[in-house]
Amino acid sequence: MTPLSIHTITNKPWSVEQCIRAYAAAGVDGITLWRYNFEGGDPSAVGRMIRDAGLVCTGLARGGFFPAVTKEARAAAIDDNKRAIDEAAACGAPVLVLVCGAVPGQALEVSRGQITDGIAACLDHARAAGVKLAIEPLHPMYADDRSAIVTTGQANDVCDALGSPPEAGIALDVFHTWWDAALEIEIHRAGRHGRLFAFHVCDWKTPTLDLLNDRGLMGEGCIDIRRIKSWVHAAGFSGPDEVEVFSTRWWAADQNDYLTKITAAWREHCL
């Protein structure tokens, strides 16, 4: 059976300690941290707490945001990504998820070049730390300021341009990619190179009322999650389903009730 992991941002009202306790009690297998979980805290202490609770740390979100207008800002982004890699290593996250970035008004191909250069500049650091870098193709509605990489094909292209190092791969999120007719082909292309590092699930609601924070819980929307999951697993991925739901609506709900709904929705729509 596929393991289940949950991104802490899914339960944004909870502290990381609350997430760890509640996920472990609910029988969840893993947890993907967000960098805000370390604010005022120590990543290695959080990692220890995760292991002590019997959970696996499945990733850290998020690095990236490489494109910038000035050379100085691009260098600062690389430095910040190296810090994120160190945090991932400290907390025991095998993968750092990259939201690669974009600059409004800068041509997307220019930003993709800066992303490639930025990741290239982090590879040695990642290798030494034992952390993998997972490019997350984002939905095209985020192409203005969040990601110039809007398809799985472009994520594969960047990995190819880097020379297919074992540290660079892809985090595939059904929310960002479900509309793409080339998705199955590009998942298999990624699988052939062993670069499928993470699989994120949630759903696309009709209507979606906010570009950022109105994702659906699995089953609340139109995505055929099982179909995409079957492609990912046929391509050799054997990691967990990671639930990542940004939702103002769900963040306002009782988080214990919500966690029960998350695990039920996962069983019903992902297994």
Added chain:
Amino acid sequence: MTPLSIHTITNKPWSVEQCIRAYAAAGVDGITLWRYNFEGGDPSAVGRMIRDAGLVCTGLARGGFFPAVTKEARAAAIDDNKRAIDEAAACGAPVLVLVCGAVPGQALEVSRGQITDGIAACLDHARAAGVKLAIEPLHPMYADDRSAIVTTGQANDVCDALGSPPEAGIALDVFHTWWDAALEIEIHRAGRHGRLFAFHVCDWKTPTLDLLNDRGLMGEGCIDIRRIKSWVHAAGFSGPDEVEVFSTRWWAADQNDYLTKITAAWREHCL
């Protein structure tokens, strides 16, 4: 110099009569109607009013919405599209814009098949009426319930599948297509087949606060409109720039002031 046309929905608070008077007074060349402009009225009378004002009717929005779960609903959609074709012919619109449709949860390739079948069933009617059908690829954020056709490449594929009849082509909107790395190639592919029927302009704001009604006026966002326009014209298109802005913010403004801003923004960012 490129002619300027405006979609009546850009000035949604205005009646079609107000649009015609104001566009003509502002030196705008053309007007693209929306079917709501005919509610309780006669399309041919609207067409006469347009010509009497010295304007050109550049299109009618919108037909489409072909996919449906039942055969009956798909047949009803075809009938409605034939009525829209008749309305286009009556008002003198050379082109009917198609928002092709999608059914939440139905596989997008199934919907694209139903779209192809639906357009095929309308071609004779369109030819007899002297009206062209322009598939508008919509942004992937509308793939759930508005359009299974989310790239210019898919619009070209549908035209190819129909046998490239002269009545079937593409309405290219920068808002829907700017993110697509294959855009230039697919514009040239469309141009080679003489199937570029319309070019819509507006802008993508950062942040975009609503999936439907927060478009920007040209210059308010990140789209390099002139670059895309240069591709469209290099591919043989010689029609007008059609301004189509859905914006709760601009609809709340004084529409006369707004029209002045529209023509100024067009001169500054599209010419």
